[in-house]
């Protein structure tokens with residue numbers, strides 16, 4: 001039986017740390033120093049809208065002032081980029097998040113590139129050559145914290161990351177490397193995936209396919225981190241087939257209640273860091 005890594009409980013601790021940090025910043029530097037976050041939502045996708053609402057609520061609870069800007073599905077790329085430009089120039093705006101995915105007629109790459117790095121609260125523009133990610137991509141940073149809190153030291157371990165997205169897989173591999181792990185990155189074109197996953201001491205899965213990793217693909221005693229959030233008949237399901245993997249793992253994250261709440265908590269950590277940087 002695996003020990004559950006309780007993302008919800010760790011996220012609560014992280015949120016309390018951010019709330020204290022925010023309180024301290026305001027006490028020392030005044031109300032103008034208070035962290036804030038502008039959340040841009042394009043379109044009416046129900047899941048995205050719910051996530052933005054949750055992020056705004058998280059902000060409020062942590063002493064970070066949220067502003068939500070909702071734009072219609074038909075908003076042009078030009079109009080959205082003009083908005084980002086205006087937010088970039090606005091001295092009162094300390095952190096910008098544009099909820100993904102955006103409608104197909106908008107280039108995600110151009111959109112993310114338009115957000116000023118010093119306001120990029122998602123940490124998407126963290127540089128690959130940096131050895132000091134103080135504003136790191138939220139999900140990988142959240143995973144690293146969950147491993148630390150669970151007493152898992154990645155140094156010298158074989159970590160297998162399944163997925164190579166710019167948001168999770170690639171920055172995850174870098175954060176693991178920076179912490180002295182040996183890293184294998186697998187993806188949709190990897191030949192004999194199970195051959196690789198079975199060698200993982202720590203297996204991190206972010207492929208967006210429900211119950212994709214099954215028990216036969218996991219080494220006895222592995223630590224398994226499930227970044228997936230898929231919906232089957234309206235219920236959240238991870239990328240890991242929990243029922244067959246859990247008996248083999250030593251530690252495992254549940255879905256829901258695992259990586260998801262921690263990613264959102266790390267957004268708050270980044271918002272505080274951006275505000276602290278500015279106050280300096």
Ligand code: GUN
Pocket residue numbers: 097098099100101122138263
């Ligand atoms: N959509 C799903 N996850 C994320 C995220 O981490 N950041 C943004 N901006 N959009 C998302």
